[in-house]
Amino acid sequence: MNLPTTLGQARQYGVQCLKASSPSATIDADYLLEKASGQPRLRFHSHPESTLSKSAWQAYEALLKRRASGEPVAYCLGQRGFMDFTLMVSPAVLIPRPETEYLVTTALHYNSQRILDLGTGSGCVAIALARAWPQAQVDAVDQSATALACAQQNAEQLGVAHIRFKQGDWYAPVNGHRYDLIVANPPYIADSEPHPDQGDARFEPRGALRAGPSGFEAIEMIIDGAKNHLDTRGWLWLEHGYAQAQAVREQLDYAGFSAIATHCDLAGHERISGGQWNA
16 A cells, blocks of 8 residues: 555555454454554544554554454553553453453442452452542552553552552462452463463463463462451452352352352353352
């Protein structure tokens, strides 16, 4: 395509480049063109004849190549929307998903002042709860220093100051602390399952996806350790795989939790389970 090109031509070119590799080629091309051009997506339709600068075209071509190789759009853009805000994301953290919003909305039913978010990643859950409860103290733990740096930057950009970010393995950084509410979106995929080696997931951190041979290792560790970190009548809520709900409920019951429940995601899959601790 000869330069200079128009927004409309660039959009058509992007769709052609991506249609063989992405089922959402049109949407992907629009988001990438918006980032490269600095123009809102509405303008692509209202003023398709607008000229695209050489530098914007070069940036757009580079983004198209990344997406055509399979890299997730969120990583290409460096951001992803979650709840009512936008987060910075990188390959150091999982891309926040709509299913995880159900973890937040479930937790919001239990007004809490001391909250622990395990495996915080981008900080999406901790930040959402901190924004909803400005008076609460939130601790966010992750084993990855690069993930914590991303989460902390997100909190700073969103003006959320009452989160303490702690590096370590699950409960290790908060030894001796107790909470009203513990939430977690841990890895829950078994080593033998193919999903993390397909599609966008290929680019996401392995440790945030795969839990071990059974896929239940992290969940079991979180449930078993919760009794040492929950106040009496405190709550634990976990995101898990769509086929793991029964096993999670059984583990919660075995560990001594009551009021055990499971909530479904928009697709009708059992996705969030938890219960109340009664010491």
